[in-house]
Amino acid sequence: MRDLRIVFMGTPDFAVTILKSLVDQNYTIVGVVTAVDKPAGRGRKLTESAVKKYALSKGLTVLQPANLKEKSFLEQLETLQANLQIVVAFRMLPKVVWDMPIYGTFNLHASLLPEYRGAAPIHWAIINGETKTGVTTFFIDDKIDTGEIILQKECIIRENETVGELHNTLMFLGADLVLETVDLIQNNAVTTRKQPELEEKTAYKLFPHNCKIDWTDSLSNIYNKVRGLNPFPAAWTTIDNNGVEVTAKLYKVTKEVTTPTETIGSIITTKKELKVAVQNGYLIIHEIKLSGKKKMEIQSLLNGFEFNKSAKMI
Numbered sequence: 001m002r003d004l005r006i007v008f009m010g011t012p013d014f015a016v017t018i019l020k021s022l023v024d025q026n027y028t029i030v031g032v033v034t035a036v037d038k039p040a041g042r043g044r045k046l047t048e049s050a051v052k053k054y055a056l057s058k059g060l061t062v063l064q065p066a067n068l069k070e071k072s073f074l075e076q077l078e079t080l081q082a083n084l085q086i087v088v089a090f091r092m093l094p095k096v097v098w099d100m101p102i103y104g105t106f107n108l109h110a111s112l113l114p115e116y117r118g119a120a121p122i123h124w125a126i127i128n129g130e131t132k133t134g135v136t137t138f139f140i141d142d143k144i145d146t147g148e149i150i151l152q153k154e155c156i157i158r159e160n161e162t163v164g165e166l167h168n169t170l171m172f173l174g175a176d177l178v179l180e181t182v183d184l185i186q187n188n189a190v191t192t193r194k195q196p197e198l199e200e201k202t203a204y205k206l207f208p209h210n211c212k213i214d215w216t217d218s219l220s221n222i223y224n225k226v227r228g229l230n231p232f233p234a235a236w237t238t239i240d241n242n243g244v245e246v247t248a249k250l251y252k253v254t255k256e257v258t259t260p261t262e263t264i265g266s267i268i269t270t271k272k273e274l275k276v277a278v279q280n281g282y283l284i285i286h287e288i289k290l291s292g293k294k295k296m297e298i299q300s301l302l303n304g305f306e307f308n309k310s311a312k313m314i
Contacts, residue, residue: 002186007082009033011049014171015088021175031061031080098140105140110170114195117145118203123163126228132156135174137181148192153177162230213237215265215313219281226253242308252287267311274298276313
């Protein structure tokens with residue numbers, strides 16, 4: 001059995017769960033590499049990454065390079081004498097880094113590779129209406145998410161599941177898969193396979209332009225987009241309320257399949273309900289956040305916000 005010395009690389013909460021599982025199983029973590037502290041909030045106070053906070057709480061060595069090719073960082077990394085590196089929700093590594101340990105560097109990716117390579121695989125699986133996804137461990141090579149596959153685990157995507165819910169499912173599934181992968185490496189029992197050549201479904205990085213709702217799209221596509229971006233970064237739209245435009249983010253929604261009598265984008269309200277006419281039905285909005293306001297249930301909004309009869313989503 002190999003004596004492993006592990007460097008872990010990651011930044012968000014998703015990565016913390018995987019790091020914690022390694023610590024709980026008493027693996028030797030000789031160092032943790034994470035993002036530099038960044039200003040956040042109204043006061044622009046420097047904020048530590050979730051991984052850094054956890055690592056420090058466990059007394060682990062933390063490195064925060066601004067540049068992964070920086071000589072001082074590479075020297076620090078070599079000093080740790082790691083023989084395995086594990087990457088979870090970090091950033092692309094230069095070859096000089098991923099090629100350093102003798103047992104390799106593997107990544108946990110939240111999709112069934114080769115599908116959904118890229119920055120936002122959990123979001124796009126839901127946005128595109130997939131019914132299953134999963135997690136993959138693979139050895140890193142010189143391209144993005146293209147290395148040889150070690151292990152995969154599948155899970156179903158429930159019809160009404162949000163990206164927040166699926167994120168948590170994959171986070172714990174990923175922790176199990178990483179432990180299985182490390183066990184194989186420790187016992188020199190890894191077999192890998194090349195990723196199959198498939199027509200790729202890409203997990204593009206999320207920007208405001210691809211989070212905006214197109215109200216001319218189908219009801220299912222709009223519904224999937226909202227749940228695929230709930231709670232973060234949230235699908236958004238502009239409300240034209242009698243010539244006054246307000247930006248809004250949508251969260252909890254449901255579908256009503258029917259033949260609408262109103263024009264696409266029309267807003268229909270009662271004292272308790274707000275729905276929007278689309279191609280083949282209505283999108284019923286249960287939770288919304290208007291620009292400059294807090295997120296609220298739709299009934300609370302309707303108690304204090306008046307929609308004109310001509311109001312529409314644009």
